[in-house]
Amino acid sequence: MLEEIAACLRESGLILRGGLHFARGEERPSGPGGEPAGSVVLVGNAGADYWRHFNCWRARQPADLADPLDCWSREVIGAVAQKAGARVLMPNDRPFAPFQQWVMRAEGLKSSPLGLLIHPRYGLWHAFRGALLFDEEIALPNVERSNHPCALCDGKPCLKACPVGAHSEAGFAYAACVSHVRGADGQTCREGGCIARNACPVGERYRYPAPVQAFHQKAFAGF
Ligand code: B12
Ligand code: SF4
Ligand code: SF4
Structure with missing residues (x-):
């Protein structure tokens, strides 16, 4: 089945x-x-x-x-x-x-x-x-099943990429992220997708094309 x-x-x-x-x-x-x-x-x-x-x-x-x-x-x-x-x-x-x-x-x-x-x-x-x-x-x-990629990741680039530092040990700063995505400086996040997510080197072959990322960002941030 x-x-x-x-x-x-x-x-x-x-x-x-x-x-x-x-x-x-x-x-x-x-x-x-x-x-x-x-x-x-x-x-x-x-x-x-x-x-x-x-x-x-x-x-x-x-x-x-x-x-x-x-x-x-x-x-x-x-x-x-x-x-x-x-x-x-x-x-x-x-x-x-x-x-x-x-x-x-x-x-x-x-x-x-x-x-x-x-x-x-x-x-x-x-x-x-x-x-x-x-x-x-x-x-x-x-x-x-395989190893957890983050455990082997040098420098963890995803954590350094967000322009408003939305990811920290305190969790995800949803309001700061959405305000940036909707704002004057948020064009890259709106059109190309989340910069932090895109900074991850794992699964390059599966990366969503920019129009797909833009569609999801619009649904997420409501711009
Ligand atoms: C509400 C929601 C959100 C809310 C709040 C998230 C939260 N945890 O409070 C907001 C709007 C912030 C959000 C954002 C995003 N989300 Co969301 N979200 C959900 C949703 C609908 C419900 C989450 C929930 O409360 N579940 C109920 C609890 C009881 O379930 P749970 O499995 O135990 O919950 C776990 C998560 O909450 C997780 N968790 C804890 N803290 C956080 C923080 C964040 C930001 C996330 C994403 C998860 C997370 O740990 C919990 C324990 O295991 C789920 C779908 C679902 N039904 O799970 C998608 C889901 C978690 N989201 C997802 C995605 C992709 C996103 C976004 C990238 C949006 C987008 N553009 O596509 C962003 C990511 C933000 C980031 N970190 O970069 C995916 C994650 C896929 C994956 N690879 O893990 C899911 C599973 C939806 C899906 N269709 O696949 N999301
Ligand atoms: S860049 Fe990717 S592999 Fe490295 S810590 Fe972040 S999510 Fe994990
Ligand atoms: S969408 Fe932009 S502002 Fe939001 S977490 Fe990703 S990089 Fe940061």
Whole structure:
């Protein structure tokens, strides 16, 4: 079944990520049958292969459609879920599901100093577009596990790159970042993406092209 799901997702430039079995007694979302789910498998992107599929779909939608990437993701992942008998949960569904905790467990990923999880191959150029919930404990996808890239990173250039020092041990200074991105000096962050994220040397091959980064920055900072 997982191979079929992965093949359907590939047609839209998405990939099957890791999954996990929920522990008995742990707080968990409901599965397709309405009872607490037995497993979750994550769906995401590594690099921006999804972009051309998304844009073809978007060209057929009303120009003022709100949250188009979420709508497209729900449509694509929803169709796959229907075939697989799963329930879809989206990263922006409220209350927020702990996607990052799930991925840490499912794929052994760790946080970068920027707060984003870093992947040994994809670097910071990956994200989660949805989760498939199953009632039962299904066979889980195989995922590659490797060392945490940040542990071996000399000089940690990501921490020195932000013009307003938005990343520190105190966490991410959201207000300072957004104000810079929207402001007169924020053109590079608006058009080329987050300078700190782009300073990371890992996963160069998967770096999102500038128009993709600009799209996400617009959604994030609302300019
Ligand atoms: C709300 C939210 C934000 C908020 C607040 C983040 C926060 N932690 O409070 C804001 C608007 C600041 C934000 C910003 C961004 N976000 Co955000 N965000 C979310 C969202 C929707 C919910 C987070 C949450 O509260 N979860 C609930 C808790 C219970 O779940 P959790 O897994 O345990 O939460 C972990 C994270 O919160 C993490 N964490 C702790 N502190 C911080 C700080 C930051 C800045 C981040 C990103 C994470 C983080 O540790 C928690 C424990 O494991 C998630 C999707 C999701 N459902 O998880 C995306 C998500 C975390 N965001 C993501 C991204 C990509 C971004 C941005 C780059 C935006 C963009 N342009 O795309 C920026 C990054 C800012 C930076 N550091 O450079 C990705 C991360 C992918 C990855 N590789 O890890 C996610 C998973 C969405 C996705 N579709 O993949 N985000
Ligand atoms: S620049 Fe280094 S420390 Fe920063 S995210 Fe990349 S690998 Fe990790
Ligand atoms: S988007 Fe710009 S201001 Fe915000 S954290 Fe990245 S480099 Fe800093």
